[in-house]
Amino acid sequence: MKLMLNCKDVHEHASDYLDKRLSRRKRLAIWMHVMMCSHCRRFMKQLHLTITSVRNLHQKQNDDTKQLADALHQRFLEIHKKKQ
Numbered sequence: 770m771k772l773m774l775n776c777k778d779v780h781e782h783a784s785d786y787l788d789k790r791l792s793r794r795k796r797l798a799i800w801m802h803v804m805m806c807s808h809c810r811r812f813m814k815q816l817h818l819t820i821t822s823v824r825n826l827h828q829k830q831n832d833d834t835k836q837l838a839d840a841l842h843q844r845f846l847e848i849h850k851k852k853q
């Protein structure tokens with residue numbers, strides 16, 4: 770991953786970033802972009818809220834809800850991809 774990312778790069782790796790599944794170098798590159806880009810800051814906030822809500826639902830509900838939550842998460846990512 771290059772050091773200076775564009776918004777598309779950040780959106781593609783946002784879930785992994787929030788789940789801390791990236792190397793230190795990749796996390797730093799994303800963090801640097803997010804600090805400079807209000808669009809990606811807003812995107813990260815919304816994605817974080819979505820993931821948190823989905824996980825809370827997972828704990829309270831059964832497998833049907835898990836499928837619905839996964840579908841919502843996917844849809845959220847698709848909508849943000851189209852906006853670029």
Ligand SMILES: [Zn+2]
Pocket residue numbers: 775776777779802806807808809
């Ligand atoms: Zn950006």
